[in-house]
Amino acid sequence: MTDSALSTSPHEFGDVRGDRAANRLTSNNSHWAERLLNVLFFGCAFISVVTTAAVIIILARETWGFFQEVPVRDFLLGTRWTPLLNPKSYGILPLLSGTVLIVVGSSLVALPVGVACAVYLSEFASDRIRQVVKPVLEILAGIPTVVYGFFALTFVTPVLRMILPQTHVFNAASAAIVVGIMVLPMVASLCDDALRSVPSSLREGAYSLGATSFEVTISVVLPAALSGIFAAFVLAVSRAIGETMAVTLAAGATPNFTLNPLESIQTMTSYIVQVSLGDTPSGTLAYKTLFAVAAVLFSLTLALNLLANQVMNKYHEVYE
Amino acid sequence: MMNSTVSGSPGNSAEPDPAILEARNVCISYGENLAVNNVSLLIPEKKITAIIGPSGCGKSTLLRSFNRMNDFIDTVSQTGSMTFRGEDIYAANTDPVEVRLKIGMVFQKPNPFPKSIYRNVAWGPMINGMRGDMDELVEAALKRAALWDEVKDRVDESALTLSGGQQQRLCIARALAMKPEIILMDEPCSALDPVSTARIEDLLFELKQNYTIVIVTHNMHQAARVSDYTAFLENGVLVEYGETDQVFTRPANNRTEEYVTGRFG
Numbered sequence: 001m002t003d004s005a006l007s008t009s010p011h012e013f014g015d016v017r018g019d020r021a022a023n024r025l026t027s028n029n030s031h032w033a034e035r036l037l038n039v040l041f042f043g044c045a046f047i048s049v050v051t052t053a054a055v056i057i058i059l060a061r062e063t064w065g066f067f068q069e070v071p072v073r074d075f076l077l078g079t080r081w082t083p084l085l086n087p088k089s090y091g092i093l094p095l096l097s098g099t100v101l102i103v104v105g106s107s108l109v110a111l112p113v114g115v116a117c118a119v120y121l122s123e124f125a126s127d128r129i130r131q132v133v134k135p136v137l138e139i140l141a142g143i144p145t146v147v148y149g150f151f152a153l154t155f156v157t158p159v160l161r162m163i164l165p166q167t168h169v170f171n172a173a174s175a176a177i178v179v180g181i182m183v184l185p186m187v188a189s190l191c192d193d194a195l196r197s198v199p200s201s202l203r204e205g206a207y208s209l210g211a212t213s214f215e216v217t218i219s220v221v222l223p224a225a226l227s228g229i230f231a232a233f234v235l236a237v238s239r240a241i242g243e244t245m246a247v248t249l250a251a252g253a254t255p256n257f258t259l260n261p262l263e264s265i266q267t268m269t270s271y272i273v274q275v276s277l278g279d280t281p282s283g284t285l286a287y288k289t290l291f292a293v294a295a296v297l298f299s300l301t302l303a304l305n306l307l308a309n310q311v312m313n314k315y316h317e318v319y320e
Numbered sequence: 321m322m323n324s325t326v327s328g329s330p331g332n333s334a335e336p337d338p339a340i341l342e343a344r345n346v347c348i349s350y351g352e353n354l355a356v357n358n359v360s361l362l363i364p365e366k367k368i369t370a371i372i373g374p375s376g377c378g379k380s381t382l383l384r385s386f387n388r389m390n391d392f393i394d395t396v397s398q399t400g401s402m403t404f405r406g407e408d409i410y411a412a413n414t415d416p417v418e419v420r421l422k423i424g425m426v427f428q429k430p431n432p433f434p435k436s437i438y439r440n441v442a443w444g445p446m447i448n449g450m451r452g453d454m455d456e457l458v459e460a461a462l463k464r465a466a467l468w469d470e471v472k473d474r475v476d477e478s479a480l481t482l483s484g485g486q487q488q489r490l491c492i493a494r495a496l497a498m499k500p501e502i503i504l505m506d507e508p509c510s511a512l513d514p515v516s517t518a519r520i521e522d523l524l525f526e527l528k529q530n531y532t533i534v535i536v537t538h539n540m541h542q543a544a545r546v547s548d549y550t551a552f553l554e555n556g557v558l559v560e561y562g563e564t565d566q567v568f569t570r571p572a573n574n575r576t577e578e579y580v581t582g583r584f585g
Binding site: 126127199200201202203204205206207208209210211212215219220223224 | 387389392394417418420421424425427429431432433434435443444447448491494495498
């Protein structure tokens with residue numbers, strides 16, 4: 001067989017080549033399948049871009065309409081938010097303060113516990129424990145947020161009211177705690193990645209100077225992973241800002257300009273839910289408030305995500 | 321094939337130098353893989369001992385076992401005895417942290433902490449609660465490592481701004497600041513250019529006055545240039561150990577001769 005292949009005459013060989021491209025570099029074959037795939041994939045990528053653009057355009061248009069009727073100053077600095085009641089007032093600060101309560105509260109839960117969890121997983125846990133804990137964290141991340149809201153209402157709030165009887169039935173603290181639990185897996189997982197990306201040569205260097213594991217972790221590994229940990233924080237905050245269901249269920253719907261976590265509040269997201277579920281006629285000012293609030297929400301989370309990216313890119317190249 | 325009469329001490333000298341480290345019948349394995357096979361040797365004090373051998377011969381593994389750096393690899397198991405000034409390094413009541421305070425290490429790739437030059441040197445003494453003038457200690461360590469003149473005006477800059485050769489000297493300074501008795505060096509020049517390599521080799525001669533140095537290298541010329549004693553390891557077995565001159569010019573073992581003359585490895 002090899003012999004016959006070797007004995008192929010130059011003429012035969014020429015014929016074979018001629019079949020395909022007639023001895024030229026050009027080809028009549030248009031590779032239509034390749035082109036089709038190309039178009040298909042471009043289409044998929046294009047859809048996501050178009051969707052994003054459409055969302056931004058609609059948000060901008062309706063928000064513009066809103067600001068034709070309500071001065072920007074009143075919107076950003078007003079301390080009363082009663083777009084559905086008389087006298088109408090369009091100050092977003094109560095919604096912002098509600099959101100801040102949830103963000104700060106959930107961060108107080110998620111960040112320390114998340115980092116501690118990541119430190120344990122990356123620096124101390126044996127491989128076997130890791131193999132169990134990591135998937136459990138991911139399951140925790142997959143629980144629908146409405147379940148967390150229900151959990152807040154039926155478990156966390158009663159416990160809070162037992163400890164602090166002045167707590168309202170709907171309160172920011174309960175919602176903040178479950179949002180914290182909700183973002184905990186993300187924080188732990190991202191921080192774990194950040195810690196594990198610290199080269200082991202740094203740990204060895206530290207151990208070789210007579211450091212204990214605790215000293216190595218606190219004073220070498222954590223600082224070296226700081227950019228990744230910070231990015232995880234920012235993403236967690238951004239997720240807490242956007243969290244809707246649990247907050248709507250547990251924190252109530254009272255736009256209160258307060259920083260007392262035991263009171264009922266309303267966040268930007270739960271306001272959007274409230275109005276979307278109601279029978280607010282489209283085109284009215286009350287309807288347009290939706291878009292104004294959504295625009296604020298969108299700008300905040302976008303800014304935070306950009307910040308996280310920035311930090312990641314800027315400090316990532318420290319180790320080759 | 322292996323010469324069973326390999327002496328544990330770098331024998332032939334008339335007056336053997338006093339040993340600071342002693343390994344006796346040391347076997348180290350990764351899981352089922354035997355990396356170091358029944359090695360016995362004495363490391364003389366305030367000398368430079370080179371461990372040479374082809375890649376994967378177990379020389380780094382052996383080096384890292386002297387200050388228990390293999391503790392961090394779960395699959396490693398070790399038998400035999402290893403002593404520092406007669407004290408068992410692997411005894412149940414031995415604190416590996418204490419071992420590493422006495423036996424410092426410099427790694428293959430420079431691994432400065434992402435901190436300032438100053439903090440890199442001061443970190444070890446600080447966490448170990450050393451008292452006294454830290455500035456002075458940092459300056460002394462950097463001078464010892466022949467880095468002070470290049471960095472004295474920018475000790476607060478990040479150590480990562482230094483060149484590779486400077487980073488490696490910083491790592492040496494960092495080890496020196498702990499005032500160890502022994503410094504283990506795991507191919508400290510393999511990631512460096514020839515000029516930086518020459519500077520580090522010069523530095524080794526200086527350090528020999530005060531420290532015992534064990535250096536692993538795959539570069540035979542380096543071993544011949546810098547060391548007083550040379551151990552040749554092959555497949556985890558100590559094939560030959562003796563004064564460097566003798567090992568390189570009149571090796572007792574055929575394999576050693578073939579290796580040092582570059583016929584394999």
